[in-house]
Amino acid sequence: MLSFATKVYIKQSPCLVRFYAITHQKTKVVQTTDEALQGVGSNIVLLSGGFGLSGVPDTVINAMVNKPEIKNVTAVSNNAGLDGRGLSQLLVTGQITKMISSYIGGNRTFEKLYLTGQIDLELTPQGNLAERVRAGAAGIPGFYSPTGVGTWLEEGKLPVRYDSTGEKVLKTSEPREVREFNGKKYLLEPAIFGDVAVIKAFKADTLGNCWFRGAARNFNSVMGRNAKLTIVEAENIVEPGDIEPEDVHLPSIYVDRVIKSTTPKDIEIYKHTEDDNTSDSSLENPKSDAELKRAKIVRRAAQEFTDGSFANLGIGMPTLAPNYLPKGISVTLQSENGILGLGPYPKKGEEDADLINAGKETVTLAPGASLFGSEESFGMIRSGKIDLTILGGLQVAANGDLANWGLPGRVKGMGGAMDLVSNPQNTRVVVVMEHVDKKGRPKILEQCQFPLTGQKCVSRIITDLAVFDIIDEKLVLIEIDPSSSIEEIKAKTGAKFEISPNLKTIDI
Incomplete structure (x- = not known):
């Protein structure tokens, strides 16, 4: 509470009133996942950060499971985590009906649903995926990319949906428009515009400024900039000023809600160096x-x-x-x-x-x-x-x-x-x-x-x-x-x- 003397001084100094209002912005921190997901419903384009298991917003994703109001989701993510982890859970419950991804990887749930005609999959080269999201965040509806020229991406032959046997393709991707610049061919790629983004940061302040640690920035920063509603789960929530301005990877203007992350971080593949020997024994002998x-x-x-x-x-x-x-x-x-x-x-x-x-x-x-x-x-x-x-x-x-x-x-x-x-x-x-x-x-x-x-x-x-x-x-x-x-x-x-x-x- 302000002292009487401060109130008098503020009354006499309009500039100080404006400064006080700026430095005391409303917090974006919410305490529960229900608050974080308030208003999130069906028929949405959901952007999810992470690469493999790194930087995946598991706390928020876990809370989405079996929420009946969240269904018929088109999910945009490099991959869908692993069985039982990340977006894979929303595939199991049937809440996700379409994925836009670059890679299925070792996710057997994802692969089975795709190859038995239970979901659509819009396969997108990883770099194009990142750039499509970045373009949408910047208000750019499309761009020309050299990636995929002369492949099924250009020709519109990527399988989007199979029949239940996995032997017949029921739907394929849209052919890309081709244009030549300086003697080289490029494909027109449409931007992606998200309704909701769920991302994970190592540190976020109460205003929503985010700092990503290590390689966990991956798709998190670009997806956090794109959606109409961006929900950040942060391992550490700090006060404004605790993140140096030059260390802000995602400015608060893009963030709507911040919640504490409560899920442990996992590693998908452990690889080690022993005694500074990086060689592979099968290669040595x-x-x-x-x-x-x-x-x-x-x-x-x-x-x-x-x-x-x-x-x-x-x-x-x-x-x-x-x-x-x-x-x-x-x-x-x-x-x-x-x-x-x-x-x-x-x-x-x-x-x-x-x-x-x-x-x-x-x-x-x-x-x-x-x-x-x-x-x-x-x-x-x-x-x-x-x-x-x-x-x-x-x-x-x-x-x-x-x-x-x-x-x-x-x-x-x-x-x-x-x-x-x-x-x-x-x-x-x-x-x-x-x-x-x-x-x-x-x-x-x-x-x-x-x-x-x-x-x-x-x-x-x-x-x-x-x-x-x-x-x-x-x-x-x-x-x-x-x-x-x-x-x-x-x-x-x-x-x-x-x-x-x-x-x-x-x-x-």
């Missing part, structure tokens, strides 16, 4: 043919890094390549969930739920690292700031087409792969994979048979038998494994290739 092939590919891939470069690595074998960097080579690794400057895996007991990579594995930060949102991460990627990306592959065509995200009847989603290969003029794309599949069929073909990730985007292919370059849309053999032969490679390659006059043996 391969005991099977599969391990030997993997070791050859990873060690050869490590030679692709150049000193001072920026690189993005796909999940699986590519993430192991930095363990075998040549001496004197320094590389900055980027992860599309918002990290530039990935360090090694943590030691046991030092894991941090807010520090994961694109494969949802625990990581650390290298000295000089920086953190940002997914929308900025993919801006770096599309604009060609990343010098090198190493990806796995299902099939590569002789002209450089890549297929690495879907098989017939096994559509998991493209994640960020389409974005990563969208600017091959500036980002060198190297694919690592076994030369043949488990049935002995060639994976290097004249034309890809599986849905494309990108057209004419691959520069180099590294397999357990050989290294090929793709030059002017022609396949050229440049290196051969010492245990192989030209005859074997011809027999196991489903495309014609030239042999470099400077053909050499792979040296690892």
Whole structure:
């Protein structure tokens, strides 16, 4: 309560009245989830932050389960968490009838409902997803993106809904308008406009200013800017001024309600470094043919890094390549969930739920690292700031087409792969994979048979038998494994290739 003297002074000083009103704004903190969700009903577009299990607003999502007034929801999220966690719960209850996501991942509930025709799924490349939300937040109805040119995204062939058997596609995506700028094709992507956003912050003040910790900013900051109603669950609620102005990642103008987070943070995949040894034992001492092939590919891939470069690595074998960097080579690794400057895996007991990579594995930060949102991460990627990306592959065509995200009847989603290969003029794309599949069929073909990730985007292919370059849309053999032969490679390659006059043996 104000003292008598203060009241008199305020009465005589109108400027002080205005200042007092500014510094004593109404709190946005609510005490219960019922208050947080007040007015949230059916037929909404729901934006949910998080990547894997990192930064997922579980407290608010848990409270939405079985609320009968919240139904027929279109949910926008990179993925839907895991079985029993995150948005997956609203899939089980039938409250979500459509997902707009880039990746199903290991969520069996999500996959089953999609493949048995119980929900719609609008698959969207991860970078386009972030940018569609960012555009909606900025009042921009659409934009042109290089991601997905020449793929099912452009052609309108992405399965949106299956029949109950999962064998027949009942509904497909809308074809994209194509336009050419400076001799390059782009697709028109519609913005996403949300009704309600639920996000998670490490710290929020009572006015709604938010600070995100580690890589948990991911989709949280961009989704928090978009919706008509933004609900923040915060691990820590502080007073105004406790977050430095330059540390505010999401300004209070975007936030409507703040509630205390009461759910523990989980880690999806634990990966560790023991005694500063980051190598994989199966690569050091391969005991099977599969391990030997993997070791050859990873060690050869490590030679692709150049000193001072920026690189993005796909999940699986590519993430192991930095363990075998040549001496004197320094590389900055980027992860599309918002990290530039990935360090090694943590030691046991030092894991941090807010520090994961694109494969949802625990990581650390290298000295000089920086953190940002997914929308900025993919801006770096599309604009060609990343010098090198190493990806796995299902099939590569002789002209450089890549297929690495879907098989017939096994559509998991493209994640960020389409974005990563969208600017091959500036980002060198190297694919690592076994030369043949488990049935002995060639994976290097004249034309890809599986849905494309990108057209004419691959520069180099590294397999357990050989290294090929793709030059002017022609396949050229440049290196051969010492245990192989030209005859074997011809027999196991489903495309014609030239042999470099400077053909050499792979040296690892």
